[in-house]
Amino acid sequence: MAEIAFRNVSKRYGDTVAVWDASFTVRDNEFFCFFGPPLSGKSTILRLVLGLEMPDAGEVLIGGRPVNRVSPTERNVAMVFQNLALFPHMSARENIRFPLVERRTPEVEIERKLADVAAKLHIGHILHKPPAQLSGGERQRVAIARALVRDPAAYLMDDPISALDARLREETRVELKRIQRELGKTLIYVTHDQEEAMSVADRMAILEQGAIRQVGTPLEIYDRPASTYVARLLGSPMMNILPLTGGAGEARIADGSIAVAGLALGDVAEVGLRPEDIRVSPWDQGGAGRPAKVYEVEPLGGYTVITLDAGAARVRAMVRGQPEIRPDTLVALSCEASRVHRFARNGSAISQPAETV
């Protein structure tokens, strides 16, 4: 059992609140990701799991057992080093053996565990090589093997691939996910990259100033963000969040520049529109919707981001392909009611009454 749970855990450093009343449960064998802006408490949570920090309040549980008073070495969780670093002067084998040798584990047991972890990670054939002769993917596997050779209940990674360039990160995150799936072991993972978080996580927790704002699968959070804060963190370009004007019963989005048929607005203060949910078509071709002026057009190749001025609001739309739309022209703008996210004055989401959409 490698379930890891926090029960109302708080941690301060002097006057700074690092983690505030955090409760969550990471399930056995889950790839669980903490995501938030810098200083939102991600790394502190890892340190609390590892036992490098004591909570000021609340309880940390590993496998159902309270571990607040258990030392880091006895917690049976392992940290994979930042950037998956290996000792360059040692072979892969020596790198993996290192944590056990340090602990004066008997030689027979070291070799047994080494063989075991090497088989799990499919690296038996490269154990004799130094890190310099390994590919990026092989180095990752060796770094993970080194963390896992002690057979921890769970392993932890703190933004392990942030130093790589964009293209390599895209490949590496898929490889990490594949390794975790093969191993079937609980992994707690921290990243500051929303795309990476959504790519790798089975479930994720969104943090704001030490507090957990939402826990769920990436798609649950993306499709049903609990607040405007969460909504803005996931997705690129980010969700358009637009204020409503006019009173109850006649509320309008962006001064009426975006008309959404059949949308119940009630207590809604702001609405959110994902860029990919906005439909754009050239105005002179008689497209459906209200007119908006094109501010900029940014081609991505497979997609195009179109920034629009709709009334006083600046809105980003993302459409597939390479449409013939030019800056300073008029386009017709529309969105389906079922795609509109609704938020109350305090920023929290108002769930969609299914009947009205």
Add this chain to the structure above:
Amino acid sequence: MSEIHLRSLVKKFGNFTALKSMDLRIGDGEFMALLGPSGCGKSTTMNMIAGMEVPTEGNILFGERDMAGVPMGRRGVGFVFQNYAIFTHMTVRQNLAYGPKMHGRPPAEIDKRVGAIAELLQLTPLLDRRAAGLSVNILQRVAIGRSAILEPAIFLLDEPLSNVDAAFRAVMRTELKHLQRQFRQTMVYVTHDQLEAMTMADRIAVMDHGVLQQVGTPIEVYNNPANVFVAKFIGSPGMNLLPGRPAESDRGLVVDLGPLGVTAPLPDRLASTLRGRPGEVLFGFRPEQAMLAAEGRGIAAPVTAVERIGARTIVHLGQGEMAMKVVVENDQHASFGASATVVPNMEAVRVFDRVSGAAIAGSTYG
């Protein structure tokens, strides 16, 4: 005239050749991105345009005028670095006013210009704040403003957005592009990020290992990459490239992809160039220009990973050199482990020589 003309430009550092004979014409008022991985020679090229480095061979012309021997300060270029050089003891206003003041502009004019540039860069509420306490995002805007306020005819930017956070970077991309479209300075923008180059530039010069690989509009380099390097570097994910051999079939010329099966017939123009051409090719298609089918004719491979990233889903299929990716809408189903059939849009297929990596003529359009 603020046209920039690089003629057979070479830069060597000792035995190392940073730039191998580059020819490039950057039009007056054009936004040109120099794009490539680190060590490709893009910053070296920009430094020579700025006058910070002296070319080993070749010339740099601004309009008709050769810049050889013209010092940096006399070239009339504005420069923004990755690491903004801001005077932290000064306010935002003093930082912005610094350049015009040094040039001896009258105070009334300086005030007016500072006001205007602050408005454009949304710095007005921060004008009297000291730079020392401001965020990286704001400092980068101040750095751009401090250079832009001198209204240089040529604006050089070297990775100006690489230190700012992702959300702000997206906003700045739009704003920088808009600024440039309004004022029509000649802009040379160095970046390793294909997304920045694609979204902002009028044209992109793609570079690798000191060699210019291709120059074209974002859509041109995306749709018609000149070679395998450009095909892979542009796009996110890059282009799929599968090794295979042209083969005749009763439906026309196809590419035999070995274990993956054979492709649909190639379009006529491509088929006629490839027919009778010996040797292996790389069959290329963009992840966004293919569909997934549960079965049927096409390239069949097992799904090795499914990434659901907000608006899009990236499906990974196959392994090793037969690995490929397809970007699908979120409602399209692909499950890990199952086999799926990839159906590329054959009009968007590009074919490359396996050995040289060059695009095969007839494979490009427009």
